[in-house]
Amino acid sequence: MMKKILLVCLSFWFFSANAQETYTVNGVKDERPGLHAFINATVHLDYQTVIENASLVIQKGEVIGVGKDVSIPNGAIIHDLKGKHIYPSFIELSSNIGMPKAENGRSPGPQLGPKKEGAYNANDAIKSYFNAHEAFEYKDTDAEKMRKAGFGVVLTHNQDGLVRGTGSVIALHDGPENEIILKEAASNHFSFDKGSSTQDNPSSLMGAIALIKQTYLDAKWYANQTEMLDISLNAFNQNNRYPQFFDAGGDKLYVLRADRLGDEFGVQYIIKGNGDEYQRLGEIKSTNAQLILPVNYPEAYDVEDPFDAMNVSLEDMKHWEMAPYNLKMLSDKGINYSITSDGLKDASKLSSMISQSIEAGLAEEQALKALTFNPAQFVKMGDKLGSLSKGKYANFIITDGSPVKKETKIYENWVKGNPYKYQDYSLPELAGKYTLTVGNDEYQLEVKGDPGKEKFGIVVNDSTTYDVKSEISKQLITLSFKDEGKDEVGKIRLTGWLNDDGLSGNAKMPDGSWVQWTATLNDEVSIEDSKDEKMDEEKEMEKDELGPLVYPFVAHGNADKPKSETILIKNATVWTNEADGVLENTDVLLENGKIAKIGKGLTTSGAREIDGTGKHLTPGIIDEHSHIAISRGVNEGSEAVTAEVNIEDVVDSEDINIYRQLSGGVVASQLLHGSANPIGGRSAIIKLKWGYSPEEMKISWADKFIKFALGENVKQSNWGDRNTVRFPQTRMGVEQVFEDAFTRARAYEAEWKAYNSLSKRDKNNATPPRKDLELETLVEILNSERFISCHSYVQSEINMLMNVAERYGFRINTFTHILEGYKLADKMKEHGVGGSTFSDWWAYKFEVNDAIPYNAALMHGEGVVTAINSDDAEMGRRLNQEAGKTMKYGGVPVEEALKMVTLNPAKLLHLDDRMGSIKVGKDADVVLWSDEPLSIYAKAEKTIIEGAVFFDRDAQEVKLNAIQAERARLVAKMQGEKSNGKSTQKAKKKSQIIYHCETEIQNYTSLK
Template structure:
């Protein structure tokens, strides 16, 4: 016995040390080959190949042979796995195991530059120099948690910064680091989170995207220059040979943003998603990206209290229900993905989560593929990982069933031929209901718990039971209990054996006599075949699922609105053209255009809408809006941020899109805020509710940018700590413009000089560094991009017009422009338009001179004048805001309507296709219940390019449907709670409604 024990100890020592050839051995070196044979197993060679009664042979951490009929080598340690399964161990691609947590080093106040010493990048969030394999420190405690969940290998990397450096592939074997690092540099990593950097820039999502773009451009330039050393850029270029991973933390739109960024530079990222990709399947599929998907499905909400239920949005409720379907839907759409445990509080919850997906129709083979084969391919290690064929690492788990089912037990996880044991598979599984016979007495005995932790109980009836003391040692079992139903109660003691056919042995009765006993496992309900029953349960669960809506929020539609042929009959048509207002007129919308205007129009197959007593106008266009923007409207970290672009952060899921459609708005210019003199580029979109961000953008529109003047840009209202960033005075604001355009002219000249070189001369010359900020300013100088400038005070408005004239261009629009009435003649002479509020004033010092006659006075001087919102709420009633110009200044009714339709179209250079009802223009129209500028007017139908995006006629039906869906989901969540499943507390969530003056929005990475 002692000899066997010694051999076992030596064997275990060898498993953890056999490859340490470079280490000194303390004692006698063990030369045994680590040869093991696993027999009688159900062997899952890979995700799609299963062999019954198979043999797996491993030696020195690798698979030697696998399959049926494989001969057991002489001298191999044999493991009989009768009734057990062997699967390849899982591979985790989103991990930071063994990577030290980054510290936040920097000042608590404004920090304009980097704090990292050395020849590194100008921004601390660019950490391409980080090498995971150099920083890695083995942590067996964390590794053990992953091993217990079935993982054998992880790709670990620094989860800090926008560009995070390289990842390293690490074995979860508890060995020395020079053995367990399987691939030093396997990947390069990116994210939208700047992480531990305390540098001000970037302070917004669009700023983060712009910085990554600039880094790509700088890295391309860096290859061919010899002017400077940048360790970050050098590493960035070297790391480009590896698979590129992008952690798109946020929601499904972040996946699209990451892919769009990669497309711009010819890079196909492997993208870590968020588990809600099913909500934008069509767009996600079009990326052709391979995904890494979490399975941290949300728990049901505790909605017993009806007021608590009000704190849970329809989106949250539906995502709780549909999140487990994500993998199945992606599989059906041919999207390749791997599964990560990242996001789970405990990796051991992985099987329970996957079990939910399997119950909803995900094939087990697909789940296994996403845990083994796919991740191995993603990191280009398919030759060593992901299957159990000859030459691959001996990474496998021993289970009692499928590891993607919640009740499956992982007995052992072998990593590179090293065993990690969690349960003893030689012990039988006893859980179940038994008929216990002791002598002539029968009892019902219930056994619960896993092997080695069983709890025995005698069940009398539904309300009465008593515990049975138990002790199990290998194949021996001892039980004892008191039969309380007997008059002369005494302890019955059982001693026996564990056998395949059940439990049996001898009993010592209370009176001292002996009897035979046996316990036979009772058959479960066999009235329906078990597999058939399970299938029916799965089908039942699937049938209870709600449907997708677009977008995935309340008021989303089951289908995206599509262009129709629509004939509006007998309406009062406000054309905004020379024809003026046409009574009792028909308008035909066809192929997304206005096809005909007149009387008695007919069109076969057209959808007819009765316009009798109603008014048809062009759709409202909001020249100045901040809705539908993700994670920050201001990149105010620097005085000039012309590199950032609202187009990168359009949020198609914002409920304010739908709300503004209900007010007749068909298009908006989404503007950067007013935190700095030169802000970001704008996005001009049509409010196509349910469509993707790219589909909302008006592709043919001219390009615009936001400038700003006044208190905001000099940080006078930002608090005492913000006194570092230039400018701090209105004089300084002018110098920012002068400096920016001077630099832009020099930049343009530098490029012109380079481009004028012959091909031969270019070979010996270095191309100038491409600068996104200066590229944008050059566009302004050349009238390829146009300025919409936040403005209040007359003196500054004059100043910026003069700056523009000195540099040979014109300001396109002064927005806000509450002192426009003071210099409307100069605005007319300069050629600039004004987009203003109807009656906002006195909300800060620099608007004290605002008057409600401003719009009328500018209009009277011939300035193209528009009324804008700058506010999500006001955006729903711009028709009424325009109507106020009739009261304040007597603007004619048709001219007042133009201030929210044709005039903003002119200011945004859209008037050739929008802003009036004219044959050939886009079918962007609104049908109103009353005269459009009346306070009683309601937008009944808002139509964009011939598709009805808002229809008041079906609002009651839509609200009823929302109510019914919420009620269904509340009942389903209550059922979860009543069935004993854990729930989460309902917490209200608020939405940030952006304005020009919304303070810098530090996104989540800065928390």
């Protein structure tokens, strides 16, 4: 108790000595210097430098000496740490300690504008004006949780909004805020989560990305003008001087998205990931980003019930097994990172989680570096934090071993010289098994528990132990117990002392006699120790049985990404879509990703030969209108015009629908924005390269497209009574949106042309116009640099948009859906617009009541380039059959019907110079079918993209068996976790939203 009082007093004295510089003294001034010397310790100067039997001297919260031959100043309080370790305290870079709690981000109705009053940004999710040090309120209960886990410093910041403002470096000690705040503005923070903002925009991930991009552009423009005040943009520019942090959230693809966004503006973010970066190691490495990585590894799932086990995806099972390997795999790649406790329910679990990574092969030094040295460097405070050298803050922990191992005890945590004590390191470690000799009798004594909390027991056998009362005071010990094996009345009472050889002293027996006693720690391995060793061996075996890393990290992923091969397909029926028509018993050579030769009797050395006898080879199917492979929202429906958003920013390469559609012969898709507004977002055109990254899937040479829409969706007539605020609310209003948008775009283009025509001298004296992503996109349309695919149903509206386009000097590229196309196919032909339609969908809402299944045939007959699209993940798997329906409804010839899902969509997407037909020189994007390609019996046997086989039905059975075997292995491993007494989590099913045109997601942050 006296020690505790002394420590409290010392802490108060030190606080007084420091605080009195600027604070009024109440009472007698105390000028003691907070001088402490820690001797005989193993001092870890940093993550890799260790000095045995060293001393650490601190004064006024700083290190003034450390090493073997350090002189101890007079008046220093001496702490003998023989057998103990000193490590630098940890640094947390993802914290909101002391920050105000964000409100719930839900609005009772549409909110088109900001709520925050004043000269701030037009969007409430832009909070660049927020400064952590201004809002900070110290709460020692929160700080104490972090200190117990080994942290001495945190970077705290507002965790609300897309642009979050500055963060502050905080020392976790209880003192005045002018001493706690080590660095007022240390960082600038971003995220993809709009947080508490109830403003409608953004309502999607792509909207969030677009808003951040526009804010960068606005801030750059704002810096060069003097006519207006915008506190948010001014702060944004000021905050550029600090290290830039991005909380990517989501999964590993979000790290790539954050880095790509930063690259666009010349910013290298420090990115907080999700702990699954190992799944895209190569791509993560290429970002050159420093990372902040959570260690909230998932618990095993409770899969005792086989039906519960079916609900757990293979992806989740494999991540449970591989998550602890994330840190090692990133270290092996040379990726620099820090570790965060953010995401753990309790920061005290940190060492337990990191221990799992160390068991998985992570070097202790790497873990220590990621908790101390790296975070100090990330916030540019390496001169004061992260190691223990002269002049640095006295932030350190006293332990009995490595603090990144779960069994290690943290005795004390000193923060800027302020001590926080959790266990008394002067108490001996008594836990273990002893041979207790009392006179001529021998017992087995077992001691459990931490110093000061020991429990003693006499072990009779494996099932019987009886308690021993104990009392320990410094080096003295008193024990008493009743020998249950004897008839004697009374207890055996032992008194003695602790020494290097064990315990010894004198005992008073029940009959009143005195004898000597000793307790010697057993050296031999106990039964329990043998069990532990066996468990360790089993762990090693489990580690060796780690499942394969697959790309993508879901079922049907491949251990290796498919690579282009030289392939010779022999004796197939080849549907060329060219003047040659259908060629019987023909060979096709694929080489270097291209169609190299077409003919009979072809030979080549080193090629993979595929027998096409009785089979049919066609160009790969192209889906002009798809919504697969999109993350967190297909619609940015918050405003009538959202041309600034881009599906390319949110391509999801992990979507299982990519593989499913490969199994139906699809090789490429246009990923379209939905139909929530008249002018939606820009599209992404991708090849379905299963296992490749989003950037690798995009067709880099493709023309640029955008989604427009007409009808019920855009005027919100089917959105319910809540949505009656956003313009337009009528079909007349829809036309005015187009008129207004292109009028503004013309004026914007003229403004830039006028500026660009200025001489260099005049430009230096002029403010450049504000760059607007929305208007930039509309100008591209005016100049035929971006092309429109328009959601459409009703004849009158289709006419209207063609007229608008003609008034502004451009043409609509494609009317998609176009279910009333048969009514005005002649006008479509005259305008030069194509039609991408459904084969036989109708009557699912009022505006499609006039749809007929002959629509495609009638448009085709009028000379309109006509395609059949999916707009549906399931339909995308059978577009060949959808095309076949045009033969039944309208008598379209079979070759022309095939073109509706191959060559014609290629023409509509301007890909036909390289795709859509089998012709020498075109991309080797082909499908080998088991039967005539439009037959309901036809199966895609091999789907080949640029000469790489991405789907192979012959290998499918092997793949399915491997998936089943992998699931069985993981289920058994999880059952082993449960039988070993480890906690498990309830099995849960992972759901997926299948997007369609009208899918409107408001709370996009909760969806993948």
